[in-house]
Amino acid sequence: MARAKYLFICLLIQSVLDFIYGQPQVKFFRDDYKYLETTRSFYKVHTIHRTWENAKRKCEMEDASLFYPKDQKEADVVLTYLKETQPSYPWVFIGISSKLAKGVFKTIDGLSIRQVYNKWGPGEPNDAGGDEDCVILRRDGTLNDDKCSKIYPFICKKTLASLKWNEQCNVPYMDYKYNEALGRCYKFHLNPLNWKDAFEACDSEDAYLAIINSQNEADYLVNITAEAPKDKVKGWYLRGAVHLGFSYDPSENGWRTITGETLDDAGYSMWGNNQPDGGEDEQCGSMFYNGFLNDISCEAQRCFFICEREIELLNNLSQESRK
Incomplete structure (x- = not known):
């Protein structure tokens, strides 16, 4: 009887874990994407309008791609979804342009427009003014x-077939690594950005710029910084520091984490020598490679950065399974 009860508990725990972490099987990508069975893909209508390049970049940050219809069926399905969710939008940017060669329209993955949905409006494309190189999809198809x-709304797309799942970190991003002692997942980004763009990049991955809560966590961030292949990254960026999740709050006259805590309350406030020293020109936070804190410009300086994600539920389930 006791053995049967034990097996039942084990199966129950496993089924819960499968439900939570087996997201590809239950057709889940992110909670802000909608799965459409007809096309076996996930879609998100972005309501903050962007230029075509910035729209493409935003989708890539979410591990998706700027949507374009592959055929009439997908165009119909996605336009129906757009009309249901954003009925006032007359059109959206799509992932087709002639940016590489004037008048030669290609998808973002290199296909000729003739190989996909190719239903131009009357008299289009006409390259009015000589600088119409990107494509919009109108409500009429x-x-x-x-x-x-120009800035327009746009749609990001992720196919079910391309979806992989990081079970330890419960995200569709395989490069997050779980640290059991800290109970969190981390990703060292090797594409230098300014602090504000780094903040957005982490948010796009359902994470946040890393916040140091203890000396142990500081030591771990120093370690992953040391192990990252930083020297292989070419181009101009500030070496010696990585962006972290804190900034100066003028209304509070002090430094606070992006969750609103003071550095002391968060658990770590070890500044480097003579830091902070940038005054009004450096009101965002970073960490020297040795683990000490540093102030940095929010927009002018591009650096590597670290994203962090908590997985509290995994810890709770793991603890329950050991009881």
């Missing part, structure tokens, strides 16, 4: 060329 510099 027709395509039109338009200026890439």
Whole structure:
């Protein structure tokens, strides 16, 4: 009887874990994406308008791609979804442009527009003004060329077939690594960005710029910084520091984490020598490679950065299974 009860508990725990972490099987990508069975893909309508390049970049940050319809069926399905969720939008940017060669329209993955959905509006494309190199999809299902510099809504897409799942960190991003002692997952980003863009990049991955809560966590961040292949990254960026999740709050006259705590309350406030020293020009936070804190410009300086994600539920389930 006791053995049967034990096996039942084990199976129950495993089923819960499978439900939570087996997201590809239950067709889940992110909670802000909608799965459409007809196309076996996930979609997100972005309501903050961006230029075509910034729209493409935003989708990539979410491990998705700027949507374009592959055929009439997908165009119909996605336009229906768009009309249901954003009925006032007359059009959206899609992942087709002639940026590489004037008048030669290609998808973001290199296909000729003739190989995919190719339903232009009357008289289009017309390259009005000589600078209409990006494509919009209208509510009536027709395509039109338009200026890439304009700001429009857009749709990101992730196919079910391309979905992989990081079970330890409960995210669709395989490069997050779980630290059992800290109960969190981390990713060292090797694409230098300024602090504000780094903040957005972490948020796009359902994470946040790392916050140091203890000396042990500081030591771990120093370690992953040391192990990252930083020297292989070319180009201009500030070496010697990585962006972290804290900044100066003028209303509080002090440094606070992005969750609103003072550094002392968060658990770590070890500044480098003579830091902070940048005054009004450096009001965002970073860490020297040796673990000490440093102030940095929020926009002018590009650095590596570390994203962090808590997985509290995993810890709770693990503790229950050991009881």
